[in-house]
Amino acid sequence: DNKKSLHFIETIVEKDLQDGRNDGRIQTRFPPEPNGYLHIGHAKAICLDFGIAEEYGGICNLRFDDTNPVKEDVEYVDSIMEDIRWLGFHWENVYYASDYFGQLWDFAVRLIQEGKAYVDEQSAEEIARQKGTPTVPGIHSPYRDRPIGESLELFEKMNSGEVAEGKMVLRAKIDMASSNMHMRDPIMYRVIHIPHHRTGTKWKAYPMYDFAHGQSDYFEGVTHSLCTLEFEVHRPLYDWFLDQLTEKDYRPRQIEFNRLNMTYTMMSKRRLLQLVQEKLVNGWDDPRMPTLCGLRRRGYTPESIRHFVDNIGYTKYDGVIDVSLLEHSIREDLNKKAMRVSGVIDPVKLVLTNYPEGQTEELDAVNNPEDDSMGTRLVTFSRELWIERDDFMEDAPKKYFRLTPGNEVRLKNAYIVKCTGCDKDENGRVTSVYAEYDPQTKSGLPEANRKVKGTIHWVSAGHSIDAEVRLYDRLFTVEDPAGEKDKDFRNLLNPDSLIVKSHCKVEAFLKDAAPFERFQFQRIGYFSVDPDTTAGKLVFNRTVSLKDSWNK
Ligand code: ATP
Ligand code: MG
Ligand code: MG
Numbered sequence: 001d002n003k004k005s006l007h008f009i010e011t012i013v014e015k016d017l018q019d020g021r022n023d024g025r026i027q028t029r030f031p032p033e034p035n036g037y038l039h040i041g042h043a044k045a046i047c048l049d050f051g052i053a054e055e056y057g058g059i060c061n062l063r064f065d066d067t068n069p070v071k072e073d074v075e076y077v078d079s080i081m082e083d084i085r086w087l088g089f090h091w092e093n094v095y096y097a098s099d100y101f102g103q104l105w106d107f108a109v110r111l112i113q114e115g116k117a118y119v120d121e122q123s124a125e126e127i128a129r130q131k132g133t134p135t136v137p138g139i140h141s142p143y144r145d146r147p148i149g150e151s152l153e154l155f156e157k158m159n160s161g162e163v164a165e166g167k168m169v170l171r172a173k174i175d176m177a178s179s180n181m182h183m184r185d186p187i188m189y190r191v192i193h194i195p196h197h198r199t200g201t202k203w204k205a206y207p208m209y210d211f212a213h214g215q216s217d218y219f220e221g222v223t224h225s226l227c228t229l230e231f232e233v234h235r236p237l238y239d240w241f242l243d244q245l246t247e248k249d250y251r252p253r254q255i256e257f258n259r260l261n262m263t264y265t266m267m268s269k270r271r272l273l274q275l276v277q278e279k280l281v282n283g284w285d286d287p288r289m290p291t292l293c294g295l296r297r298r299g300y301t302p303e304s305i306r307h308f309v310d311n312i313g314y315t316k317y318d319g320v321i322d323v324s325l326l327e328h329s330i331r332e333d334l335n336k337k338a339m340r341v342s343g344v345i346d347p348v349k350l351v352l353t354n355y356p357e358g359q360t361e362e363l364d365a366v367n368n369p370e371d372d373s374m375g376t377r378l379v380t381f382s383r384e385l386w387i388e389r390d391d392f393m394e395d396a397p398k399k400y401f402r403l404t405p406g407n408e409v410r411l412k413n414a415y416i417v418k419c420t421g422c423d424k425d426e427n428g429r430v431t432s433v434y435a436e437y438d439p440q441t442k443s444g445l446p447e448a449n450r451k452v453k454g455t456i457h458w459v460s461a462g463h464s465i466d467a468e469v470r471l472y473d474r475l476f477t478v479e480d481p482a483g484e485k486d487k488d489f490r491n492l493l494n495p496d497s498l499i500v501k502s503h504c505k506v507e508a509f510l511k512d513a514a515p516f517e518r519f520q521f522q523r524i525g526y527f528s529v530d531p532d533t534t535a536g537k538l539v540f541n542r543t544v545s546l547k548d549s550w551n552k
Contacts, residue, residue, distance in 0.1 A: 007314045009048065009255055013056055013224060022223045022250045026058025029222050030084070030091070031065045031213070034076035034197075036269035037284040037291045038083045040305065040326070041260040047309040048226055048257065050089035061220060062091035066098045067212045069196035077197075079284070083292040087302045097216050098198045104207050104215055105159075108170060108188060111244060112151045117188060118144055119154040120171050127169070130176075131184055137177035138184045144173060158191050159205040165191045170205070174240060182237045186210055214238040217252035218245060225252045228259040229318055257314040263323045264474040265290045266481050271489065280493060281475070287530075287541050288475040288497050298472065299518050299528025299543030304333040320480070327544045334518060334526045334543065339367045339374060342412070342457045343506040343521035343540070345469055347386040349432045349461065350403075352417060355383040360460070363443070365413045379507055380463040381414050386505040391456045392433045394422060401454035403433060409454040412522060416441035416452055457522045464505040467538040470530065471499040510538065518543065 006014065017024055030049040032042065053060035062084065066072050084091065111117040120127065120143045132138035155170055157163050170189035178184055188211040195201050214237075217225045225238075231254065238254050261267065266275075267290055275281045275289070284291050287298035295305065308329040312321050360382045367374040387403070396404035403409055403419040410416050417435040425431050440447035477494045478484060484492060510519070515531040525545035532539045 008316065009052065009224075009226065009257060009314055010055070012255060013052060016223070016253075017056065025221070025223055025250075026053060026056045027221055027223045028053050028058065028060045028226060029063045029095075029217065029220065030060060031063045031097075031216075031227075032080050033065045033068070033071075034073060034080060035068070035071040036076060036273055037079050037293055039267050039269075039272065039290045039292065040262065040265075040295065041267045041290075042083075043087060043292060043305050044260040044309050044312070044314075045226070045228070046084060046087060046089060047306055048314060050084075050091075052224065052226070058223070059092035060089070061093045061095055061222075063095040063097060063216060063220070065209070065213065065216075066096055066196070066198065067207050067209065069192055069194045069206065072197055074197055079293065083296075086292065086296060087305065095216075095220060096198060097212050098196060100212070100216055100219055101199060101203055101207070103219055104212060105205075107215060107245070108207070108211070109152065109155065111172065111188075112148060112155060112170075114244075115148060115173065116244065117151070117170055117172050118146055119151045119158070119168050120144075120185075121154075121168050124166060124169075127171075127187075131181065132176070134179065134181060140176055141171070141185065144185070155189070155205070158189065159203060161193070161204050163191050163204075165193055167191065172211075172237075172240075174237075180233060180236050182210070182234050183240070186237060210234055210237050211241060214241050214252065214254070215245070217254075218242060221250070222252040223250070225254045227254060227256055229256045229316070230259070232256045256316070258316065258318050260309075260312070261318070261320045261482075262290070262326065263320055263479045264476050264481070265323060266476065266489065268482065271482075274489075278490075280490065287470070287472055296516070297528070297530065298541055299334075299516075299526060300330050301333050301337070301518070304330040307333065323474070330544055331526065331547060334520065336370050337368075338518050338520040338526055340365070340369070340520045340522050341507055341510060342379070342459050343467065343469070343504060343510075343519075343524060343527065344386045344388055344457070344459055344464075345471075345501050345504050345521075345524060346389045347503065347505045348389040348392060348430055350385045350387045350392075350417075350458065351432055351434050352383050352385070352437045353420065353434055354436045357383055359383065360463070363413050377509060379413060379509070380460045382460045382462055384461040385411070385458040386461055386464060387433065387456055387458050389430070392419070392422065392430060394430070402456055403435065403454075407454075408452045409456050410441075410452050411437075412455055412457050413443060414458070415439070416447075416450060457524075459505050459507045461505075463508050465508055465511055465538065467504045467506045467510070467540055469501040469504045469527070469540045469542065471501065471542045473497050473499075504540075506538065506540075513538065520546070 028049045050060045120141050130139040169187045171185045174183045176184045189205045285293035285297045362378040365379045392403040408418045415437040417437045420434045423432040475497045476492050481492045513529045517529045526543040527540040530539040530541050
């Protein structure tokens with residue numbers, strides 16, 4: 001059959017369903033930390049978390065993993081929700097890990113009471129020194145066997161504000177000789193004196209990821225906790241904490257998949273924040289950013305992103321995806337959807353010397369050859385047109401099939417014209433190109449099919465409007481910017497990642513184009529209307545160039 005084969009997580013979920021695990025319930029969560037905007041890597045996790053729930057009749061909750069007040073903010077909470085909705089997914093509930101601070105606290109107290117956790121008063125450096133190496137067992141903290149009552153008392157103090165940051169931590173008492181470093185008495189709580197964006201100053205002791213995450217899954221009833229491969233080594237700890245909880249007869253299960261890495265792209269939130277804060281880009285939604293809001297502004301569709309994620313799939317092996325696959329995905333999607341229009345990025349005047357002055361005519365243009373239902377529109381033709389400067393060459397090489405004296409080209413949707421010459425200014429720069437049109441070659445007339453090698457686009461000079469066009473290229477010059485550890489990432493930025501063309505001419509049809517509308521500028525690429533557009537000034541972002549251009 002032609003059903004797509006299952007990926008390994010679908011296989012696990014189907015097996016769990018068959019076995020009647022967790023009463024046949026499927027529940028997932030997407031757990032972003034609200035410390036930055038979502039990026040294309042998060043889209044991979046979102047498609048999986050929400051996708052698995054959809055596919056198997058389960059639910060997926062959005063849970064903000066807000067256990068570190070230092071870097072978190074409501075601005076991020078709002079943008080995360082907007083981006084998930086934009087991708088087309090729906091959460092059942094919104095939860096916040098900070099809502100569980102009380103339950104987590106009670107659980108931690110219970111672990112202290114059971115002799116499974118203790119307050120350590122050593123410095124972070126000292127604790128790190130005692131950790132050992134994977135082959136050398138760690139050393140017990142001198143506080144490991146302190147009386148339970150003392151730990152309980154100090155744990156209270158960690159939270160009351162009496163203990164300075166860095167002076168004490170709560171640690172799980174597990175195994176300092178474990179071959180898994182995460183099991184060597186991991187830190188469960190640390191002291192932070194910064195107010196939390198939701199809980200204010202109520203808490204001073206904050207749970208670490210490893211303690212909060214699995215328990216949050218458990219409190220909510222998550223059945224499949226899907227996360228990226230770097231958490232594989234945390235899984236024994238995830239399970240150890242769950243083993244200590246016995247109230248319910250179900251268990252969340254952590255399954256790891258490969259994260260998305262992409263060529264020419266940095267995905268770490270720390271780096272993205274730096275790019276924004278140091279104004280190396282124009283904000284989180286700069287169209288060069290790999291953020292979802294950046295891709296949206298660039299002109300990406302949610303469908304193209306979901307299709308891309310679907311194509312790269314889920315495995316147990318980390319790799320690097322070629323960014324051209326993402327570009328391929330948006331090109332394919334817009335090829336089907338985008339209306340074809342004419343836009344001239346670098347205009348030069350073309351005068352048809354045998355076309356009557358003052359005459360105009362309306363010519364039919366197909367809106368999308370890939371979709372007849374999109375119909376046709378009329379474009380105005382006249383004696384003076386704008387064409388691309390590089391579609392004319394005075395001294396052209398043999399294989400140049402565009403305008404050069406003596407040569408014929410077809411003007412898209414209009415006539416075949418023969419180039420007769422040009423004007424230049426004192427610097428030798430071409431100011432006007434001249435040609436004669438052949439009235440018998442209008443589309444629909446028999447001579448229209450005469451063979452000419454080149455077709456170029458144009459807009460009527462008297463019937464076009466000005467626009468600014470922003471041409472984007474890769475933000476980094478190297479394939480693996482994150483891998484160049486010895487170099488400052490600022491030196492890896494592509495100085496030509498944004499080129500602004502302020503004097504473009506586009507067909508008059510675009511005068512009412514609204515922000516985020518998408519078009520194909522014939523022969524040039526796909527473009528999206530930028531929200532910087534105002535009534536008097538149209539701004540377009542190039543989403544991606546065309547792979548093929550006609551005979552160019
Ligand atoms: P960073 O390390 O850049 O801060 P993060 O992984 O800590 O990113 P979170 O907000 O914690 O960011 O991520 C939420 C979810 O998205 C997690 O389940 C995480 O595994 C997943 N995720 C983050 N980055 C990627 C990626 N590049 N590919 C796939 N999933 C990702
Ligand atoms: Mg993080
Ligand atoms: Mg994280």
